[in-house]
Amino acid sequence: MRYAYPVQLERDEGGHYLATCRDVPEALTDGESQEEALREMGEALGAALAGYVMEGRPIPSPTDAEPGEAIAPVSPLIAAKLALRVAMRAEGVSNSELARRMGSHEGAIRRLIDVDHRSRIEAVHAAIASLGHGLVVEDARPFKPVAA
Template structure:
């Protein structure tokens, strides 16, 4: 499952870079340098996705990268919450809690974008969903 979202960073007349995400129309920012724009892109993506998770709103799948696009990923907490929500695919939290042999609130925290789950919790949730936890350092 992919949680990297494409965006464009266009140099404006005033010398700043304007960032806009194709898949999330409300996600845009800017930066005085390209480095600042890239940092701000990840921050705004994290904020928008956390808001949508908090309010149980739909979150679109990232579209394919196009020429000239850059990719941003949200924070680790938001990535794990989003990945578990996607992997659960309609399965209830209580079903997942039963499969993990834990409480419903413990499973609910795993989909909280402001909570830092442990690797042990993520691995147990992945196995209960018939998935495999894969880590990557980039």
């Protein structure tokens, strides 16, 4: 899945930009500029999607951006951790089973899937690969709003 979501930006009376996401309504933030609001939205999306995972809810697929919307990506590390959790669920693999497959221990796997832990993306990638899944890195201009 691509962890980049369409975002609506609205300027409030104080001049700040409010960022909301129809696909992940729990994620909302603001910023003094559009760029700042979108950067903050990447973090808000990561936190909201981590909450989905913790609650056992499916991660929503991003819809296409509508005219006037921008795209906000989740940070690469958080996207990788979310992808790992999704792959584990899809393959029916527990933390302890993944640890066994990787020759590691369950605590290391718990840290790999913890979005608040600063893991190395290479380690998350190795865990995903051990499940027969992979990561794709994409270069894009996420902060450019779609033309109205």
